[in-house]
Amino acid sequence: MSTIFEIGAEGRHGLRLPELDFDEKPIEELLSPELIRKEDPKLPEVSQIEVVRHYTKLSKMNYGVDDGIYPLGSCTMKYNPRINEETARLPQFAYAHPFQSEEFSQGCLQLMHELSQILCKIAGLDAITLQPVAGAHGELTGMLLIKKYFEKRGELQKRKKILLPDSAHGTNPASAAALGFEVVELKSNERGLVDLEALKAQVDETVAGLMITNPNTLGLFEEDILHITETIHDVGGFVYYDGANLNAIVGRARPGDMGVDIMHYNLHKTFTTPHGGGGPGAGPIAVVKTLAPYLPVPLINKSKKGDEYFFDCARPDSIGKIHSFYGNFGMLVRAYTYIRIMGDEGLRAISTNAVLNANYMLHRLKSVYKAPFDRVCKHEFVITSKGMNEHLRTLDIAKRLIDFGVHPSSIYFPLIVPEVMMVEPTETVSKKEMDYFVDALLQIAKEMKENPEILKSAPHVTPVKRLDDVRAAREPVLRA
Numbered sequence: 001m002s003t004i005f006e007i008g009a010e011g012r013h014g015l016r017l018p019e020l021d022f023d024e025k026p027i028e029e030l031l032s033p034e035l036i037r038k039e040d041p042k043l044p045e046v047s048q049i050e051v052v053r054h055y056t057k058l059s060k061m062n063y064g065v066d067d068g069i070y071p072l073g074s075c076t077m078k079y080n081p082r083i084n085e086e087t088a089r090l091p092q093f094a095y096a097h098p099f100q101s102e103e104f105s106q107g108c109l110q111l112m113h114e115l116s117q118i119l120c121k122i123a124g125l126d127a128i129t130l131q132p133v134a135g136a137h138g139e140l141t142g143m144l145l146i147k148k149y150f151e152k153r154g155e156l157q158k159r160k161k162i163l164l165p166d167s168a169h170g171t172n173p174a175s176a177a178a179l180g181f182e183v184v185e186l187k188s189n190e191r192g193l194v195d196l197e198a199l200k201a202q203v204d205e206t207v208a209g210l211m212i213t214n215p216n217t218l219g220l221f222e223e224d225i226l227h228i229t230e231t232i233h234d235v236g237g238f239v240y241y242d243g244a245n246l247n248a249i250v251g252r253a254r255p256g257d258m259g260v261d262i263m264h265y266n267l268h269k270t271f272t273t274p275h276g277g278g279g280p281g282a283g284p285i286a287v288v289k290t291l292a293p294y295l296p297v298p299l300i301n302k303s304k305k306g307d308e309y310f311f312d313c314a315r316p317d318s319i320g321k322i323h324s325f326y327g328n329f330g331m332l333v334r335a336y337t338y339i340r341i342m343g344d345e346g347l348r349a350i351s352t353n354a355v356l357n358a359n360y361m362l363h364r365l366k367s368v369y370k371a372p373f374d375r376v377c378k379h380e381f382v383i384t385s386k387g388m389n390e391h392l393r394t395l396d397i398a399k400r401l402i403d404f405g406v407h408p409s410s411i412y413f414p415l416i417v418p419e420v421m422m423v424e425p426t427e428t429v430s431k432k433e434m435d436y437f438v439d440a441l442l443q444i445a446k447e448m449k450e451n452p453e454i455l456k457s458a459p460h461v462t463p464v465k466r467l468d469d470v471r472a473a474r475e476p477v478l479r480a
């Protein structure tokens with residue numbers, strides 16, 4: 001396919017501007033000489049229809065949740081209901097200006113206040129900020145709260161360590177290390193869970209906190225979670241819950257009841273706001289009472305009389321702002337819409353069906369691909385291609401899956417299982433779609449024996465063949 005610079009022709013343009021009804025001034029009168037370009041910039045010269053066709057073609061080369069199954073483990077790529085878009089586009093929300101006064105923003109404030117309360121209830125926690133714009137941003141905010149707490153108590157010098165399991169998402173250690181904490185990895189036991197002995201060996205008064213995902217990134221519920229959180233609390237540390245896997249337990253179990261002190265929600269995972277290309281996301285964090293004074297400003301509050309919402313800025317211990325204004329407001333509208341439509345029963349149905357679907361796929365796949373932890377999983381599971389054909393890698397399987405017209409699952413994460421594939425169907429796929437995906441994987445397993453070359457050269461049906469991803473990352477070419 002051509003780039004936009006290769007189509008069109010000299011002098012062609014996309015819209016006709018009206019004739020000037022005033023005298024044009026020479027550019028030299030308007031700008032100082034060093035600001036004036038010597039040559040015209042090389043811009044595409046294209047007609048309107050050429051632009052439309054170009055981007056329509058490009059969009060058809062893409063694959064998204066609206067195309068079909070997208071079982072990217074850990075990412076919860078589920079369908080984004082269109083009603084979310086409708087409410088987000090209501091002019092009262094879409095055109096609300098962030099500098100608008102409280103008086104003229106009561107509807108927006110009410111929505112944020114109600115969403116805050118609902119999310120706290122889902123988590124079983126006391127207070128919340130909607131400001132962080134990604135899960136990773138929520139993690140960083142959570143670590144800032146812990147840091148501030150110990151700073152206030154004069155214990156920061158001593159509280160150096162953040163513990164996390166070796167199955168943790170890469171953002172966890174990054175968030176802790178970014179604030180100067182020493183990251184200590186806990187190895188998982190043979191059942192894929194936090195090794196309690198390894199935990200015990202690290203727990204002392206130098207621990208500021210533990211970051212944990214439950215169910216973890218292997219799709220397994222940490223059965224000893226109560227013991228784990230108690231162990232951390234016993235030495236005065238905090239437990240941070242990475243809520244990326246909330247889809248597995250929403251409406252059924254609450255992190256607050258597990259002894260968690262801080263958690264983030266990924267509204268773009270569990271609560272169906274679009275993932276987008278790197279954003280905009282939303283990663284609110286909820287906390288226990290002890291940490292509430294440190295939350296970012298402003299919080300959204302309701303007056304004592306209950307008739308007015310306001311920005312609560314008078315919070316002297318706050319860590320300050322961590323994003324402009326109030327976070328990605330449009331995403332808050334979408335998540336609020338989704339939650340209100342689902343209701344209690346609907347929220348419970350999410351986890352029921354997400355877990356059922358994952359177990360169905362695991363059950364069908366494990367006769368051919370090895371399941372390193374062969375037990376009932378939660379909303380996602382891991383399988384491995386190790387031992388199936390020593391000349392092929394899981395990467396080859398993922399590339400071959402593209403030829404079947406589906407999006408591959410996550411690969412090589414979590415890091416503790418070699419040649420891993422991590423599958424998360426979510427609750428919004430049908431049995432037929434899951435069967436198609438499983439059949440494709442079973443077919444590929446056959447090809448691994450009978451026709452390995454077809455895997456090595458995959459994908460075959462895409463506009464570009466296999467890319468050199470390492471080179472793309474090391475030597476990116478960002479401009480033509």
Ligand SMILES: *Cc1c(COP(=O)(O)O)cnc(C)c1O
Pocket residue numbers: 074075134135136137169171172213217242244245266281283
């Ligand atoms: C997605 C994810 C994150 C990070 O969330 P972002 O919103 O992408 O920043 C953290 N932990 C886990 C387990 C995840 O799956």
